[in-house]
Each structure stands twice: as C-alpha cells, then as structure tokens.
Amino acid sequence: MSISPPAPPPTILLDADGIEAAIGRLAAAIAQRHQASWPAFIGIERRGVPLATRVADRLAAVHPDRRPPQIGSLDISLYRDDLAALHTVPQLRGSAIDFDVDGAEVILFDDVLYTGRTIRAALDELADFGRPARVELAVLLDRGCRELPIHADYVGLAHPTSPRDYVRVRLRETDGADTATVGHKEITR
Amino acid sequence: MNIPRRKDLLSIAPLAREEIEQVLANAAHFKALFQRRVKKVPTLRGRHVLTLFYEPSTRTHSSFEIAASRLSADVTNFSVSTSSVVKGESILDTIETLESMQVDYIIVRHSASGVPSLIARHSKASVINAGDGWHAHPTQALLDAFTLREIWPDLTGRRIVIVGDLLHSRVARSTSTILHRLGAEVAVLGPGTLIPDTRWEWLQKFRTFDEVLRWKPDVVYLLRIQNERLGADPFFPSLGEYHRHFGVTDERFAHLAAEGVYIMHPGPVNRGVELVDAVMTYERCLINQQVENGIATRMACLHWLQPGDPAS
Numbered sequence: 168m169s170i171s172p173p174a175p176p177p178t179i180l181l182d183a184d185g186i187e188a189a190i191g192r193l194a195a196a197i198a199q200r201h202q203a204s205w206p207a208f209i210g211i212e213r214r215g216v217p218l219a220t221r222v223a224d225r226l227a228a229v230h231p232d233r234r235p236p237q238i239g240s241l242d243i244s245l246y247r248d249d250l251a252a253l254h255t256v257p258q259l260r261g262s263a264i265d266f267d268v269d270g271a272e273v274i275l276f277d278d279v280l281y282t283g284r285t286i287r288a289a290l291d292e293l294a295d296f297g298r299p300a301r302v303e304l305a306v307l308l309d310r311g312c313r314e315l316p317i318h319a320d321y322v323g324l325a326h327p328t329s330p331r332d333y334v335r336v337r338l339r340e341t342d343g344a345d346t347a348t349v350g351h352k353e354i355t356r
Numbered sequence: 357m358n359i360p361r362r363k364d365l366l367s368i369a370p371l372a373r374e375e376i377e378q379v380l381a382n383a384a385h386f387k388a389l390f391q392r393r394v395k396k397v398p399t400l401r402g403r404h405v406l407t408l409f410y411e412p413s414t415r416t417h418s419s420f421e422i423a424a425s426r427l428s429a430d431v432t433n434f435s436v437s438t439s440s441v442v443k444g445e446s447i448l449d450t451i452e453t454l455e456s457m458q459v460d461y462i463i464v465r466h467s468a469s470g471v472p473s474l475i476a477r478h479s480k481a482s483v484i485n486a487g488d489g490w491h492a493h494p495t496q497a498l499l500d501a502f503t504l505r506e507i508w509p510d511l512t513g514r515r516i517v518i519v520g521d522l523l524h525s526r527v528a529r530s531t532s533t534i535l536h537r538l539g540a541e542v543a544v545l546g547p548g549t550l551i552p553d554t555r556w557e558w559l560q561k562f563r564t565f566d567e568v569l570r571w572k573p574d575v576v577y578l579l580r581i582q583n584e585r586l587g588a589d590p591f592f593p594s595l596g597e598y599h600r601h602f603g604v605t606d607e608r609f610a611h612l613a614a615e616g617v618y619i620m621h622p623g624p625v626n627r628g629v630e631l632v633d634a635v636m637t638y639e640r641c642l643i644n645q646q647v648e649n650g651i652a653t654r655m656a657c658l659h660w661l662q663p664g665d666p667a668s
Contacts, residue, residue: 242385245397255358256378256660259385295394
C-alpha cells in the first residue's frame with residue numbers, strides 16, 4: 168500500500184484582516200457609484216447573505232444619514248441545472264425578499280464568482296420576483312474561469328485560477344472564521 | 357446532514373426519521389413559493405412525469421399534476437380507462453411500454469397492494485406510490501405530518517386518534533406510521549370488525565368515542581368510510597349507525613371545539629357520516645390545509661427522488 172505524499176496546505180488568499188479589507192473595498196466602490204440612495208442588496212445563499220449584510224453595515228456606519236440598504240436572500244437551488252447530479256437529498260434554505268423588486272436597483276452578492284452559472288440561476292429567480300430596473304453584481308473573490316458571459320461590477324479580490332484549483336471562502340457567520348484559500352483538487356480532493 | 361437520495365417512494369416504513377425531517381423541511385420552502393407572483397420554479401424542466409391511476413382519484417391525481425407542473429415538469433396522464441389495460445394488457449407489459457416512453461417519474465395508484473413496487477423494480481423511472489390497495493399512501497402521510505408540524509414543530513407527546521376503517525385503510529397505515537415515528541402518541545377508534553386486535557400492538561385501541569374524549573386527543577383524524585364496506589357482507593350495519601357511534605356528531609363536535617381539538621380528514625368527506633356539516637367551517641378543521649400542503653409535499657417528493665437503475 169503506497170502512502171500518498173502529504174498534501175501541501177492550501178494557500179491563504181485572504182486572512183481575517185484581508186476579508187475585512189476586501190469588504191471595505193466593495194463598500195467604497197458601491198458608495199462611489201451610488202451617491203443618492205442605496206440599491207437593495209440581495210445575497211445568494213449561503214455566504215452571499217452575510218457578505219451583503221456586512222457591506223450594508225459598513226455603508227450604514229459611514230453614511231448614517233442615509234436609509235440603510237434593504238437586504239434579501241436568494242436560495243437558487245430550485246433554479247440550478249444540475250439537480251440530477253446530486254446524490255444526497257438537497258437541503259433548501261428558501262429565498263426571502265420582502266420588498267418589491269419591480270423597478271428597484273439591486274446588487275446581487277456572492278462570495279466567489281467562478282463559472283457564472285450560479286449568477287445565471289440567480290438572475291432567473293430574481294426575474295420571477297419582479298422586474299428590477301437594474302441589477303449589479305458584487306463578489307468577494309473573482310477566481311475567473313467563466314463559462315457564461317457574466318462579469319462582476321464590484322470585486323473584493325480578483326485572483327485568476329484554473330478549474331483544477333478549488334477555492335474556499337469561509338465567513339464567520341456561516342463557518343466560524345474569515346478566510347479565503349486556494350488549493351489543488353488532485354492532491355487535496 | 358447528507359442523506360442519500362432514493363429512487364422510489366413506496367411506503368413510509370423504510371424511511372429514517374432524518375429523511376422524513378429533511379423532506380418536510382423542504383416542503384415548507386415549496387409552500388413558501390405559493391406566496392410568490394410566479395409560483396413555478398424550473399427545477400424539473402425537461403423531465404417527464406407520468407401518472408398511472410388504475411383507481412379513480414380526483415384530488416390526489418390533480419395534486420400530483422399541480423406539483424409536477426409547478427416544478428416545470430411535463431405531465432402525461434396514462435389514462436387507464438382508455439388504455440390497453442382494459443383490453444387485458446398485463447402490468448408487466450404496461451411497464452415495458454412505459455419504459456419505452458422514457459419518463460422520469462411514474463405516479464401509480466392501484467387497487468392491488470404491491471403494484472407500485474413491482475413497477476419500481478422494473479423501471480428506471482422514480483416511482484411514487486399514490487395509494488396501493490390496503491398497503492400504503494406515503495404522500496398522504498407526509499402531507500398529514502407536514503400539516504401537524506405547522507401547528508406543533510415537535511409532535512412528541514401529541515395525541516392523535518384515527519377514527520374509522522383501520523383494516524382497509526392505507527391512509528391509516530401510512531399516517532399512523534409517520535406520526536408514531538415523529539414521536540406522537542397514536543390511537544385508533546372504529547367498529548371492532550374494522551380494527552383487528554392482533555395487529556398494530558403499538559397503537560392504543562378505543563372502542564367508544566367517550567373513551568377517546570377522556571383520553572384528551574389533540575387531533576381527531578377521520579378516515580373516509582367507503583361504501584363498498586357496506587356491500588353483501590357488511591362490516592357495520594348502516595352509515596347512520598356508523599355516524600352515531602364513530603362520527604363527529606353535533607354533540608361531539610361541541611365537545612371537541614370547546615377543547616380546541618383539531619380535525620383532519622384525507623377527503624373526500626361523507627357529510628353526515630364521518631362528520632356533521634358544521635365541522636367543515638370550524639377554524640381548527642385542517643381539511644383545506646391538508647389539500648394545500650399536499651401540493652407542497654408532493655413537490656418535495658419529486659425533488660427528493662432520483663431516477664436511475666432499479667436495485668436488483
């Protein structure tokens with residue numbers, strides 16, 4: 168029986184301070200573009216939701232005079248195109264958008280932008296809630312490798328990767344700690 | 357929780373509690389879709405659902421149809437009365453035909469117990485038992501459990517009495533099993549001829565409605581009395597007699613309403629037999645919720661199952 172060599176540890180792209188700084192960059196860029204009022208923030212489950220909340224908190228702290236952004240969540244599970252490939256019972260989280268999206272400006276939030284398929288699904292689901300005037304996209308980490316013509320308007324960190332890499336973002340609300348790491352799939356699985 | 361997906365849903369018996377919990381949790385999210393402007397999601401786009409009802413059914417059949425169409429699946433009704441089944445085609449020949457049609461899900465109701473599992477063993481499609489003989493009606497059980505869990509998130513210690521024809525009821529069998537598995541105390545009441553002493557030892561058995569009222573149930577679940585039980589060899593003397601002994605009469609209804617007891621019935625109701633008219637407008641009558649929840653629960657079932665090769 169051969170013993171596989173120890174897997175090299177994944178590289179840390181962002182530590183806790185780096186995540187905070189990336190969130191700060193997102194907030195600053197959004198504030199620069201939206202000078203009158205905040206768009207509605209819609210986080211994509213799961214990590215897009217705490218991300219949207221944290222960016223909103225930053226903006227509210229810097230602009231106490233303005234009405235804080237409304238926050239909603241999208242669980243795109245029912246809009247994915249790969250249900251047949253799932254081998255365990257899918258766990259739904261549900262979407263919660265308790266404001267009218269018709270005519271609204273919306274920023275979608277997600278932790279990692281990769282193939283773009285999640286965003287495609289999120290846009291499909293959002294359209295079933297109503298017809299927003301405009302939709303922008305904010306991501307903590309853009310890892311490249313798009314399979315659809317989708318781009319982010321606000322990026323916390325751009326770090327090009329290959330499909331052989333895996334990228335993992337952890338946020339303290341969902342995972343107990345703030346980090347973003349990249350590693351190789353073949354070695355670490 | 358990582359629970360492997362199943363190919364078929366044939367009865368409640370083999371389901372683990374965690375699996376039931378997960379499907380019920382998902383059903384709540386499907387129900388939330390009904391409040392949206394667009395009630396339909398693209399989850400099963402391009403998938404095909406075939407309904408195969410050898411026994412007449414209006415509400416279960418349309419509930420499955422609505423569930424499938426809200427998931428964007430295509431639905432075909434294999435209409436039994438007009439099909440070659442009436443020309444004497446065997447079940448196995450029908451299965452061969454269905455396999456050639458390459459549908460992804462088959463919803464089956466049949467008067468003979470075991471037909472859904474026979475089809476499941478010979479088909480790549482996911483099979484959902486929509487009621488087979490006296491055996492099982494698992495989606496009814498899931499929607500009943502879902503309906504009660506909307507009232508009590510934890511059913512532990514809740515008392516549910518099932519009233520009626522336990523012997524011939526697949527609803528009683530499946531619903532009592534799921535409620536028991538979720539921690540409820542389940543009892544039954546009905547004519548002695550319809551409640552076998554030698555089976556279901558884990559169920560408390562009552563002989564009179566007075567005993568039931570003294571037990572202080574949280575829910576009275578009325579089973580439909582089927583007229584065929586009054587045929588040449590009747591199990592009880594008459595519908596009037598049944599109503600006097602086991603129905604929710606005006607007097608019993610007053611008592612149940614005063615105690616805030618919930619009332620359920622799988623439908624369709626025989627007014628004046630299982631219950632009096634006044635029950636239908638009682639605020640704790642859950643019959644309409646059962647119908648609405650049936651759609652959400654059946655969406656959760658279609659979403660849960662995964663078509664594939666039958667296990668040998």
